[in-house]
Amino acid sequence: MADTRSVVLGRIRRALADRPSVEAIPRDYDLSRPLGDLVELAAERIADYRAEVHQVASADVPAKIASLLAARGATRMVGPVDLPSSWRVDGAEWLIDSPSLSIDQLDGADGVLTGCAVAIAETGTLVLDGGEAQGRRALTLVPDYHLCVVRTDQIVGIVPEALARLEPTRPLTFISGPSATSDIELDRVEGVHGPRTLHVIIAVT
């Protein structure tokens, strides 16, 4: 459609015959903000979305994973190929995404365990970028339960700090609580197509 392309670009150039001058973007908004204890705030804000949050010492992460899975009765768990071996706790069968799991395999699992790239304390958001211990996007989407481990050094205060840490050309997923909708009377209810349960373990280092 090279033809339409030049038509549209030509229309834009004619529409901008006045070439309005643009002032510099005022970036006097906050690039960070004193928010007190970021770990506490992240825990509170993630929980605000009705996700369950647990803070444990790094060394106790495997035990916490084991107890959460046992409590749910989750025995078939999906994990990315580089899921730390200490996280692959006993009591569950680990479906590792190598070779790639089929959609039906993902759909048939009890849940998925991943790490994350960044967490935003103020908004209670986890960001996955397909990097370490995260895998491809479908892994954290199809299973109905997502257990995510966040290291305290991955937690930032506000949105601009998070974006500065991320590489935009990687596939990114920002997750704030379990899936939800406000489509009925503009009131939020949790649990639609994405994972209906989100548990977060904050590994305090």
Add this chain to the structure above:
Amino acid sequence: MGSNPVTWLGSPVFPKAAKAALADTQLRRNLRKATHTIRDKRAKAVAELPDWEQLRRAGEAIKDDVLSNLDTYLERIEAAVTARGGIVHWALDAHEANEIVLRLAREAGTDEVVKVKSMATAEIGLNEALEAGGIRAVETDLAELIVQLGNDRPSHILVPAIHRNRSEIKEIFQREMAEKPASDEPRDLAEAARRHLRRKFLLARVAVSGANFGVADTGSIVVVESEGNGRMCLTLPEVLITVMGIEKLVPTWRDLEVFLQLLPRSSTAERMNPYTSVWTGVTPGDGPQQFHLVLLDNGRTDALADRVGRQALRCIRCSACLNVCPVYERTGGQAYGSVYPGPIGAILSPQLVNDMHDKQAASLPYASSLCGACYEVCPVRINIPEVLVHLRAEAVEAKGRTPESVGMAALGWIFNDARRYENAQKVGSLARHLAPSGRISSLPWPGSKWTSARDVPTPPAESFRTWWRKNRG
């Protein structure tokens, strides 16, 4: 180029459509409840950020930069998407865009596509065009699904089924779904939608989406959503087709630090929406392996040419202006006869139609009391009242000589001279223009429009100026 489907064919002018909507008491109740709920929540979400005004000003400036250099940024995103394995298409109007999507779906060999809620595809009537071409489009957003299954029209930008309450939604689902909802509790209705769509997501080969933002520098596309239906569509199918209005760009990745704060708090009144997806072209082994980006004009370049009206293209479709609008709250969205209702619709739809001889489009800029609540909440500071008044002037010009224009000219002539003004005061004709008055209870049109619900003031024995002349002159 045919007529622009952004306004629905055969829609009555706004006052007429509003009259019918106002008579629907259930609709009035539903809208009041929903808009008041979200209004209070938005105010709280916004009050949490100490730098909200600075973010609004930055958002405004970034979007103005995009519009002022739109050609450059479009060429930039085209190059970036192409370099990352995506294919870019250009569409001048609805027809061209629909043809492109239809062709791509056929090439993928499917007769069904899953859709993420998208204003751009609603604006161009994509579902109807696909249907005519033998391809079923399945809406996956809960509210869009309610509208589609109810064979209804949307009435809100963010929540197209806002005019429906839970029991009406339950009825629609019971009628249309194989597995019936357990109750009219929102949780059960959401569960019903999940079951209804689950297999379709898992088996879909082609998805169609819109875009909230496109990053010119990197070619990254951003979709902001809540339910996970977006992630399903953007992740599982083999082919992804994204239809994006040409104004949806931001220059750089960093600019999103502004919009990812402005948008969720303005639209669903949350600190952050549940899911935001960002992808750039094709990522081997992760997500769709074929990505098409359709850049849509459909009247946007006409709006861009209007130096006052072009600010409407800053819009990020948050719908905060709808939720605070006293007119929208009472008439609902369908009265606007367009997928873009409310204050933003009243300035955007007529500009996209770009024909003030179209009576329905020309009636939209008058669908406002100019109270300014919309401007106050707009996250990108679109001065909606300013554009409304500007478009009214265009409507007046298009209409030419009318009884109103003759009356306005006469009144202007009177106001231009204090003696003429005072004479008109004395003989009572000014009072008729201003009140519109003359007698106390029932007047001929247009005075009757006033006296149907209100008494008019009795003109006093003497005007202030007469008093002043006698006592102070």
Add this chain to the structure above:
Amino acid sequence: MPAPRVGLFATCLTDTFYPSTARAVLRLLERLGCDVDFPMDQTCCGQMHYNTGYREEARSLASKYAGVFAGYDAIVAPSGSCGGMVREIHPELHGSSDAFARTYELSEFLVDVLGVTDVGAYFPHRVTYHPTCHSLRMLGVGDKPLQLLRSVRGLDLVELPEAETCCGFGGTFAVKNADTSTAMLGDKMRCVLNTGAEVLCAGDNSCLMHIGGGLSRLRTGVRTVHLAEILASTEEEPWAATP
């Protein structure tokens, strides 16, 4: 400091229909030591023309205003709507002028320029206040009218629910979209009646004409009184309804 020379911009609606409001502004400002003049060449700010789409007529009225009100220290209007038209829109129509920049809505002039909130008023009634849209959103008068009302002796101020929602007047909107306007009016009246106030006060006679017209049609007994008339009222010379 010499008495400020104030031009009173009565507005065409108040001049024609509500002379008692303009006389109240005059009394009040003179009581506060202003030298008030009413230039007889004034007519209308052109807002009705501008807002309905008749820009050229509005432009010529803006130019007329700039000439009529040149040379005053301040121009005071008992209207947020007309004040907003002059200060925010006139410069765009005519180019900048001191007359536009020095125009104030009454409560702004009292609180910001004269620096008073207690104007020595007395008004022994139960009152609720409707902040009109243009005073609130074009001029940003904020709570200045409420500061003034709170200082009035005898006045029992009750909060109006959903106060900041438009009453539905909107100039020609009330005629062009009469049904929607009436629906908005109905909700506003319900809120007013729920307060149990005897008096609805606002800073714009246009909105008061609209709401008052509805209240009168329903024979509610609630009176509408402009802010200026309440502030002008004293024990010696109390407010009296105009016959």
